[in-house]
Amino acid sequence: MKIAVMPGDGIGREVTAQAVKVLKAVIGRTQPLELAEAAIGQAGIDAAGDPLPSATTDIARKADAILFGSAGMPGDEAIPFMMRPGASLLRLRKELGLFANFRPAFLFPELIGASTLKPEVIEGLDIMILRELTGDVYFGEPRGSGVNAAGQREAFNTMRYSEPEIERIAHVAFRTARERRRKLCSVDKANVLEVMQLWREVVARVSAEYPDVEVTHLFVDAAAMQLMRAPRQFDVIVTGNIFGDILSDAAAMLTGSIGMLPSASMAAGTFGLYEPVHGTAPDIAGKNLANPLASILSMAMMLRHSFGQTANAQRVEDAVRRVLADGLRTGDIFQPGCTRVGTEEMGDAVAATVLR
Amino acid sequence: MKIAVMPGDGIGREVTAQAVKVLKAVIGRTQPLELAEAAIGQAGIDAAGDPLPSATTDIARKADAILFGSAGMPGDEAIPFMMRPGASLLRLRKELGLFANFRPAFLFPELIGASTLKPEVIEGLDIMILRELTGDVYFGEPRGSGVNAAGQREAFNTMRYSEPEIERIAHVAFRTARERRRKLCSVDKANVLEVMQLWREVVARVSAEYPDVEVTHLFVDAAAMQLMRAPRQFDVIVTGNIFGDILSDAAAMLTGSIGMLPSASMAAGTFGLYEPVHGTAPDIAGKNLANPLASILSMAMMLRHSFGQTANAQRVEDAVRRVLADGLRTGDIFQPGCTRVGTEEMGDAVAATVLR
Ligand SMILES: CC(C)[C@H](C(=O)O)[C@@H](O)C(=O)O
Ligand SMILES: CC(C)[C@H](C(=O)O)[C@@H](O)C(=O)O
Numbered sequence: 221m222k223i224a225v226m227p228g229d230g231i232g233r234e235v236t237a238q239a240v241k242v243l244k245a246v247i248g249r250t251q252p253l254e255l256a257e258a259a260i261g262q263a264g265i266d267a268a269g270d271p272l273p274s275a276t277t278d279i280a281r282k283a284d285a286i287l288f289g290s291a292g293m294p295g296d297e298a299i300p301f302m303m304r305p306g307a308s309l310l311r312l313r314k315e316l317g318l319f320a321n322f323r324p325a326f327l328f329p330e331l332i333g334a335s336t337l338k339p340e341v342i343e344g345l346d347i348m349i350l351r352e353l354t355g356d357v358y359f360g361e362p363r364g365s366g367v368n369a370a371g372q373r374e375a376f377n378t379m380r381y382s383e384p385e386i387e388r389i390a391h392v393a394f395r396t397a398r399e400r401r402r403k404l405c406s407v408d409k410a411n412v413l414e415v416m417q418l419w420r421e422v423v424a425r426v427s428a429e430y431p432d433v434e435v436t437h438l439f440v441d442a443a444a445m446q447l448m449r450a451p452r453q454f455d456v457i458v459t460g461n462i463f464g465d466i467l468s469d470a471a472a473m474l475t476g477s478i479g480m481l482p483s484a485s486m487a488a489g490t491f492g493l494y495e496p497v498h499g500t501a502p503d504i505a506g507k508n509l510a511n512p513l514a515s516i517l518s519m520a521m522m523l524r525h526s527f528g529q530t531a532n533a534q535r536v537e538d539a540v541r542r543v544l545a546d547g548l549r550t551g552d553i554f555q556p557g558c559t560r561v562g563t564e565e566m567g568d569a570v571a572a573t574v575l576r
Numbered sequence: 577m578k579i580a581v582m583p584g585d586g587i588g589r590e591v592t593a594q595a596v597k598v599l600k601a602v603i604g605r606t607q608p609l610e611l612a613e614a615a616i617g618q619a620g621i622d623a624a625g626d627p628l629p630s631a632t633t634d635i636a637r638k639a640d641a642i643l644f645g646s647a648g649m650p651g652d653e654a655i656p657f658m659m660r661p662g663a664s665l666l667r668l669r670k671e672l673g674l675f676a677n678f679r680p681a682f683l684f685p686e687l688i689g690a691s692t693l694k695p696e697v698i699e700g701l702d703i704m705i706l707r708e709l710t711g712d713v714y715f716g717e718p719r720g721s722g723v724n725a726a727g728q729r730e731a732f733n734t735m736r737y738s739e740p741e742i743e744r745i746a747h748v749a750f751r752t753a754r755e756r757r758r759k760l761c762s763v764d765k766a767n768v769l770e771v772m773q774l775w776r777e778v779v780a781r782v783s784a785e786y787p788d789v790e791v792t793h794l795f796v797d798a799a800a801m802q803l804m805r806a807p808r809q810f811d812v813i814v815t816g817n818i819f820g821d822i823l824s825d826a827a828a829m830l831t832g833s834i835g836m837l838p839s840a841s842m843a844a845g846t847f848g849l850y851e852p853v854h855g856t857a858p859d860i861a862g863k864n865l866a867n868p869l870a871s872i873l874s875m876a877m878m879l880r881h882s883f884g885q886t887a888n889a890q891r892v893e894d895a896v897r898r899v900l901a902d903g904l905r906t907g908d909i910f911q912p913g914c915t916r917v918g919t920e921e922m923g924d925a926v927a928a929t930v931l932r
Pocket of ligand 2 (some may be wrong): 411412441648662663665666821
């Protein structure tokens with residue numbers, strides 16, 4: 221098992237350290253574990269003058285999976301776009317072909333009170349948002365800025381998808397739905413955009429190969445509404461890069477505790493990048509306050525999707541459930557009557573539970 | 577007062593009829609009222625073979641304001657894009673320069689239980705979403721579909737904004753904030769898109785002219801999260817066409833009763849199109865079941881913004897509040913202990929209350 225570890229910036233460092241701790245606990249001596257740490261984000265700039273140093277990409281290419289923390293620093297808008305710490309993630313996605321972003325939104329029963337939604341609306345919530353990650357307006361050409369025919373400054377980006385790009389993510393979506401409740405909702409804006417008409421057409425065509433999966437199509441505005449109105453109607457949602465960016469964050473917020481949510485960004489095959497949904501949270505970084513559970517759960521996704529270690533993944537997830545049931549809480553998910561712990565202690569507790 | 581009345585399709589017809597009824601009641605004989613009905617949507621196709629007949633555009637151009645119902649029919653995706661009933665609205669926006677879309681999201685205290693969010697999160701909610709309505713990926717050129725260099729089918733749209741387009745909506749936003757709680761949040765995706773970098777830059781520059789308005793900038797994914805996490809932090813939100821489409825529907829759903837929410841789409845000056853946020857709801861159309869209050873409140877916005885009739889607008893809004901306090905409810909907002917009424921009866925009740 222060769223894993224590239226990229227803690228990145230802010231709380232990325234301390235939460236990733238806990239994920240590695242739990243990984244070592246669950247793998248133990250049963251298997252050789254090769255961990256290669258690589259600098260990314262501001263850490264990459266500090267180490268090599270580039271948020272995505274070429275040494276980091278090299279380490280990633282030689283690995284079977286990447287355990288990623290978080291990248292980006294406040295105020296980085298002043299520096300050129302592709303040199304920003306946050307942009308390192310975009311470059312990594314594109315260079316490694318990480319086209320399928322899995323963003324689960326699920327609820328731990330103990331934390332149902334953290335949501336701003338009523339318990340009866342979200343009880344048992346379990347949605348998988350699948351976001352296309354290497355196309356759309358994020359990477360579409362042409363892009364840029366200039367002066368138009370009327371002499372006005374203007375800027376533009378291109379929302380673009382090719383048929384194979386849509387087919388590829390559609391197949392992943394249908395296969396994912398098959399392993400779950402066999403319901404897929406494809407989200408687009410086919411009533412306005414040609415690119416989304418192609419999206420809808422291709423998803424509809426691919427659906428014929430999966431007659432056992434029930435497929436529906438929603439416009440993105442309606443999807444945003446339905447996510448809030450009746451989120452449990454959804455099983456798997458598949459959508460493009462920019463709509464997925466918005467909807468997956470909305471879905472995460474349904475749970476009320478984004479400190480708990482993992483994600484996976486997969487290439488074709490089993491190579492993937494695993495990262496918590498939360499950001500660098502510079503305000504609490506380095507203070508042993510951050511919640512490491514999203515990072516630990518991302519590592520569990522890695523065990524399952526990149527290494528086929530379903531049993532070990534399950535052990536980690538069960539351990540997380542156990543420490544929550546035992547009442548351990550970092551500050552972000554603290555409730556009266558629970559035991560407040562720091563980042564390290566939470567990591568220790570999960571590692572100890574995994575070993576039991 | 578010259579008003580073009582475009583009931584459109586589905587429940588658009590019956591709710592608009594109630595708004596006209598209340599309008600006549602509130603204006604009475606104090607002022608000459610010239611109402612010109614014009615066909616749009618499927619009704620336009622039936623009447624003249626075009627969802628936006630040229631006769632309709634002519635009537636609109638001669639009017640001071642448009643009272644719009646709803647347009648679009650299920651299954652219209654089979655017909656060419658610009659011939660679809662739903663697309664008539666897009667064409668109208670563009671042809672009449674309706675660039676500023678006001679989408680208020682506010683709560684009637686009686687209906688707080690309709691929301692899926694906890695009462696303490698949304699109590700007193702009062703957000704104005706201002707969506708740019710004639711630019712962005714909705715109208716950006718080039719757009720279309722074809723075959724790329726690799727021989728693959730592909731399709732594309734262009735997210736494009738010019739500096740004057742952004743300036744124009746920014747000024748409307750700051751002026752709107754001035755009349756409210758003096759807080760403006762501009763939503764973009766400047767960390768990824770050049771067009772949104774221009775957006776942020778221009779909004780920031782315009783803000784210098786409004787030192788009394790507190791301005792913040794949020795990325796669209798964070799905005800979607802914050803709308804759900806702590807919606808009352810917002811006063812006015814300004815954003816582009818596609819992000820506004822998504823966020824305004826999400827904000828509407830915070831209230832739980834989109835049958836209550838009006839909207840206004842303004843050109844430069846006082847010309848505007850006023851329409852309820854809800855759609856054609858073909859399943860309940862023609863059954864006297866639809867809630868006419870959003871349409872009635874849209875008419876009140878018309879009185880205020882196109883005709884400067886603040887007192888009359890207020891009378892209509894107060895009348896709506898009164899009938900709700902009296903316990904009258906259409907099916908969509910029904911609660912035990914209330915009196916269930918139909919579309920007509922609700923319209924009658926508001927009209928009678930306005931006359932009191
Ligand atoms: C940091 C940013 C570029 C990124 C994105 O927009 O993809 C983030 O929001 C995410 O969802 O991973
Ligand atoms: C019907 C559709 C084209 C329209 C839009 O996307 O603008 C609608 O969703 C709206 O928000 O008015």
